[in-house]
Amino acid sequence: MGTPRDTREDQVEAVLERLYDAYPDSTISLNFSNRLELLIAVMLSAQCTDERVNKETADLFEKYDTVEDYANADEDELSEDLNSITYHNSKADYIVTSAQMMLDKYGGEVPDTMDDLTELKGVGRKTANVVLQHGHDIVEGVVVDTHVQRISRRLGITEEHTPKKIERDLMEIVPEDDWQQYTHLFISHGRATCTARNPDCSDCVLEDLCPSSKLDSDVDLASGEAWG
Structure with a gap:
C-alpha cells in the first residue's frame, strides 16, 4: 500500500519550501535565445x-x-x-x-x-x-527527467517507475503553481547533493524527510535492494 495522498501532499510542501530556500535561482540550464x-x-x-x-x-x-x-x-x-x-x-x-x-x-x-x-x-x-x-509560457505538466524520477521515488513522493506515470502522480499532489519549478529544484538538488550513485545524505536539507536516507537506512537508494 502506498503512502496516503494527504501525507504525500504535506511532504511535498515541506520539500519544496526547503528546496526553494536552498536553490533560489534554480532554472533551466540550457542556453537558447528563441x-x-x-x-x-x-x-x-x-x-x-x-x-x-x-x-x-x-x-x-x-x-x-x-x-x-x-x-x-x-x-x-x-x-x-x-x-x-x-x-x-x-x-x-x-x-x-x-x-x-x-x-x-x-x-x-x-x-x-x-x-x-x-x-x-x-x-x-x-x-x-x-x-x-x-x-510558450504554457505549463500543463511536470517535466520528469532522471533527477525528478530518482529523487521523487527516494522521498516516497511516488512509487511509480515510468516517467508518464510519475508525471501523472506528481500532477495530483504537487501544487500546479509549482509544477515548473519542481523540476528545476529537483535537478539542482540532484546535481548538488542527491546524486545517482553516492548521495550526500549527511549534507542534505531533506535528510529528515527522506525515507531512503543512508543515515538511518540499509536500503540501496538506486535499486531498493539491501546493501551488499
Missing part, C-alpha cells in the same frame, strides 16, 4: 548533459539560424556537427525531419500544443513540456 533554439537544445539533451549540449550549440546556433536552415541541412553534415552529442546520427535525423514538418505543417513555427509538439520526430512528452514551459 523557441527554435530551445527545441533543438532539448532534443539534443536526451541522454546527454546540458553542459555538453551548451558547448555544442554555441557553434551550432551560429551555423544554423532558421527552421529552413535545419530543414535543408545535409543530414550527414549535421550529424558531424553534433559528433560529441550522444546518438548524434539519430538526433540529426530528428532535427531535419522535425524542421521539415514545422515548415510543411506549422508555418515554420515551433508548435504550441502538446499534441502538435509530440508529432515532431524525436519529441516526447518531456521535451514538449520543456518547450511549452520555457518557449
Whole structure:
C-alpha cells in the first residue's frame, strides 16, 4: 500500500519550501535565445548533459539560424556537427525531419500544443513540456527527467517507475503553481547533493524527510535492494 495522498501532499510542501530556500535561482540550464533554439537544445539533451549540449550549440546556433536552415541541412553534415552529442546520427535525423514538418505543417513555427509538439520526430512528452514551459509560457505538466524520477521515488513522493506515470502522480499532489519549478529544484538538488550513485545524505536539507536516507537506512537508494 502506498503512502496516503494527504501525507504525500504535506511532504511535498515541506520539500519544496526547503528546496526553494536552498536553490533560489534554480532554472533551466540550457542556453537558447528563441523557441527554435530551445527545441533543438532539448532534443539534443536526451541522454546527454546540458553542459555538453551548451558547448555544442554555441557553434551550432551560429551555423544554423532558421527552421529552413535545419530543414535543408545535409543530414550527414549535421550529424558531424553534433559528433560529441550522444546518438548524434539519430538526433540529426530528428532535427531535419522535425524542421521539415514545422515548415510543411506549422508555418515554420515551433508548435504550441502538446499534441502538435509530440508529432515532431524525436519529441516526447518531456521535451514538449520543456518547450511549452520555457518557449510558450504554457505549463500543463511536470517535466520528469532522471533527477525528478530518482529523487521523487527516494522521498516516497511516488512509487511509480515510468516517467508518464510519475508525471501523472506528481500532477495530483504537487501544487500546479509549482509544477515548473519542481523540476528545476529537483535537478539542482540532484546535481548538488542527491546524486545517482553516492548521495550526500549527511549534507542534505531533506535528510529528515527522506525515507531512503543512508543515515538511518540499509536500503540501496538506486535499486531498493539491501546493501551488499
